[in-house]
Amino acid sequence: MTTSNVVDKKRITKKDFVTVYWRSMCHEATFSYERMQSVGFIWTLAPILKRFYGDDEEELKKACIRHTTFFNVTVQIVTFIYGVALALEEKNVNDPEEDLNNLITTAKTALMGPMSAIGDTFYWGTFKIIATGVGCSLCIQGNPLGVLAFILLYNIPNWGIRWYILKLGYRLGENFVESLSTGGVIERLTQAAYIIGLMVCGAMTSSYVSVKTPLVFSVGGSEVIIQEIFDSIYIGILPLCTVLLFAWLMRKKNVKPMPLMISALVICMILGLLGIIG
Structure with a gap:
């Protein structure tokens, strides 16, 4: 050369x-x-x-x-x-x-590994969920700005951080991840992002997943409302169980999201027609 x-x-x-x-x-x-x-x-x-x-x-x-x-x-x-x-x-x-x-x-x-762990946690596990939550909230209220809010909330951190970490990577060189791993910074940042992501997931599950049953049985001349029994155990137990079931199918059974959503749509239509859920 x-x-x-x-x-x-x-x-x-x-x-x-x-x-x-x-x-x-x-x-x-x-x-x-x-x-x-x-x-x-x-x-x-x-x-x-x-x-x-x-x-x-x-x-x-x-x-x-x-x-x-x-x-x-x-x-x-x-x-x-x-x-x-x-x-x-x-x-x-x-x-x-x-x-x-x-x-x-x-x-x-x-x-690749450490940076993907950080990127997936913050972007897919935090920014995306927060942006989706805000955007969906506005859209549910009939506000067309919900779509714009989602795009901006998700992409503004992306555009800004891209430029900053490009310059940071150039300045610090190949020793960056090694120095962070030694001090345990990566582990703390990842753990904090996981906690925030789980909190947002829990809030979204409670707010946007709606599963109820209109079933009513007559016992001894009195009506037994099944939904009230579930509510007495834990308010929102049916949506929670639904989300946990979907998570289990994706993580443990490797069911892909698209087939799972289509199956859930078909099953819900059938159960709705049968009057089991509403």
Whole structure:
């Protein structure tokens, strides 16, 4: 690889950050079950890699190969790993005597698990649920702004945090997750997000899942209202049991959400026609 003097060292510029930021929006536009998001990763970094290694075809090939290996992470938080990759590629192109090919691949692989745990917890387990709750509440009241509220509440954290963690990943490099793991920060953040997510799930279950029975039996000349018996045990016990049943089917029996929703719709229609639920 052609070496450069100190003056001619290749650096990551603000334009590079902007390029990676916008290209990362298409990170999961293409997907394969063999290498998951690898094509999106190499496409996002392509302009920077061409600028860094464009004068050395062999090094450019190596860079492309190391960034087309298996890769999969929560897309909303992927820019942190892009930042780390940019820092390592910058070091690699300016220090040809130190081969960082394996280190770059290893750093990406090591970061996938921890960053996905954080991303899934916050985005799918917290932001998405909160945004859905607010949006559904407005829509139920007939307010068309519910859709807009959902889109903004979910995406504003996504757009802002993407840019911040891209720069953060570049500044901190590959030692970030190791330092957090040592201090137990990841575990505390993940646990806190799980608690918030579960609280929101519980509130949404109570507010939006409605399962009641109109069944009434006559015993000894008096009416026995089944719903009142359930309410005396625990108010909202039928919606709670329904949600727990669905969760059990998805987690333990690997039932997919779409077949489960269709089955639930058909069963509820049948039970409603029979007068068992209402």
